[in-house]
Amino acid sequence: MKFMKNIKIFFLFFLSILIFPLFIFFKFQVGITFGSTTTGCGEYWGGDWIINALCTVQDETISVSKNLIITGTGQLELKGNTNLIFGFKYRKPITINNTANPNTLTAWPVLVRMSTNDLISAGKMRSDCGDIRFGDSEGNGYSYWIESGCNSADTRIWVNISSIPGGGTKQIYVFYGNPKATTVSNPREVFYxxxxxxxxxxxxxxxxxxxxxxxxxxxxxxxxxxxxxxxxxxxxxxxxxxxxxxxxxxxxxxxxxxxxxxxxxxxxxxxxxxxxxxxxxxxxxxxxxxxxxxxxxxxxxxxxxxxxxxxxxxxxxxxxxxxxxxxxxxxxxxxxxxxxxxxxxxxxxxxxxxxxxxxxxxxxxxxxxRKYTSPEPTVTVGSEQSNLPQYIYIYSGGKLYIYPPAGINKP
CATH class of the missing domain: 2.60.120.1560 (Jelly Rolls)
Structure with a gap:
């Protein structure tokens, strides 16, 4: 009897291994619908996000960010500073090095010097540098003022950083690649x-x-x-x-x-x-x-x-x-x-x-x-990175909608 019981348990376990994948397949494949990749269901370049025939979800929250909401009229609203991440195609890391200074610097203007003429000639940045933005990986945005040199090899930009740790470093990003963005360069938000x-x-x-x-x-x-x-x-x-x-x-x-x-x-x-x-x-x-x-x-x-x-x-x-x-x-x-x-x-x-x-x-x-300290923090601009989001998931009506970012042909 014990032997037969073990055989029965083994048979049920083996049967469950065969049936469970089929259950997953039939239960969940029906519920996964891919959005069209031709009209930008997974893109946002400023303004309204137009929802096409395969993107009829309304009043649902995009799970990758609590700050992205699709309204009842089929438009994407951005809350907080999320546009820094979802509105721009490219970014470059910037390292602010304050290791030589033991003091924490608060609301501190730093000078970023970078090349923009190569980005503009490649069609990656607006010719007036209007789509430049600064932020960090946590979605915080930083005010800035373009002093000089747009469309040159030495563009000088002052960025107001909320806090730079004493004896340490801070990484931020410069974002660009949004043809619909317009400049928000403003010295009043950077200096006294x-x-x-x-x-x-x-x-x-x-x-x-x-x-x-x-x-x-x-x-x-x-x-x-x-x-x-x-x-x-x-x-x-x-x-x-x-x-x-x-x-x-x-x-x-x-x-x-x-x-x-x-x-x-x-x-x-x-x-x-x-x-x-x-x-x-x-x-x-x-x-x-x-x-x-x-x-x-x-x-x-x-x-x-x-x-x-x-x-x-x-x-x-x-x-x-x-x-x-x-x-x-x-x-x-x-x-x-x-x-x-x-x-x-x-x-x-x-x-x-x-x-x-x-x-x-x-x-x-x-x-x-501006504020002064000695020594001043140094600034290093890194190499370009893609700023495209990962797959965007929307759950609605028992279905999981998956929208890829720009440049990806299929999920």
Whole structure:
């Protein structure tokens, strides 16, 4: 009896092995329907996702992301930052390396330099770089501002990163390849608005500060890293003394800001100081080093030892042609040896704008400042990757619909 019982158990087990695959086949194959690959059931390139005859599912959630919803009218809605992943064909990894700095950097602008002319010529990116976006693998998006160089081998983009770990690295991605996307480049979401960064430092070296007679001597002061009196953000370059030290002799001031032109015209720059001063335009604000992006462009200066004069007529003025929306990084330096003190900068235009002191009231939303640290985090852009999603699954009415991404002919 025990033998017969074992035979029966074995027979039932063997029968179940034969029947179960057939059950799976008949039970579930009927319930799996593949969507058409010709009209993009598994694609999204911005705007509405049109559902074709084989994609009649409505009001169902796509299981790969809780942020993707098909509405009752047959349109795909994106919730949160999901468009960073599902709206763009390509991406490149970007590694932000902060291992040399023990400090965690919060809401921090970093400079990304990448080639876009090759991507545009290959038809992978819009000619105006309007489909550039930044995000991470968790679906977080990051604000950015394209400084210069769209459709060139050196496109410079500032990206506002929410947090960069101290002594560590952070990986983000640049996304592109969405012909329907339009630019969201905006300096107001990356930098301090209506702000100028100021540092004042000791300058008791008579060879450089008594008096400062050239741009090379001001550069020596920038590199020397002398004792810091103080630093902070201001809304004007018009200080009659060292704001961070009650003893306003033997110091030098360094004001740094981004100036964005609001019209295409010729802008002229002037300085007024006691003692020496200069106005220079920096390529990319010297991110990573004083001359990391090229030499400075000295546009105005008043070197040597002297009292104050009149901004716009004292010293040597200079002019540059700027396009509307173009940004230039300006570094204003002033040194004081003894006696009276003054740091003052002014701008005018050839279209009739008079000489005006650089401040928030005269140039609203045209003055921006970034954050500084030493050393700056480094940025490395990796190789291109496909940003196509994996198969998208939708469960509806007891059926499992599987939609492939673009470029895949069948599931």
């Amino acid at each position: 608005v209506n702000s100028i960064y100021l540092e004042t430092r000791d300058c008791s070296d008579s060879a450089l500060c008594g008096y400062t007679d050239s741009h090379s001597e001001f550069d020596s002061l920038r590199i020397a890293n002398r004792a810091l009196h103080g630093s902070g953000y201001r809304n004007a370059i018009n200080d009659p003394w060292d704001p961070f030290n009650t003893n306003s002799d033997y110091y030098w001031s360094r004001y740094r800001f981004l100036f964005i032109a609001n019209e295409t015209t010729t802008y002229c720059f002037g300085t007024n100081s006691d003692d020496a001063s200069e106005v220079t335009i920096y390529p990319c604000d010297g991110y990573g080093g004083e001359h990391s992006c090229g030499e400075h462009d000295v546009v105005a200066y008043w070197y040597g030892g002297h009292g104050s004069g009149t901004c716009g007529s004292s010293g040597t003025r200079g002019c540059r042609n700027l396009q509307a929306g173009q940004g230039v990084w300006i570094d204003y330096a002033q040194s004081e040896w003894g006696g009276g003190q003054l740091s003052q900068m002014c701008i005018n235009t050839t279209t009739g704008f008079p000489w005006s002191i650089v401040n928030e009231a005269n140039f609203p939303y045209r003055l921006y400042a």
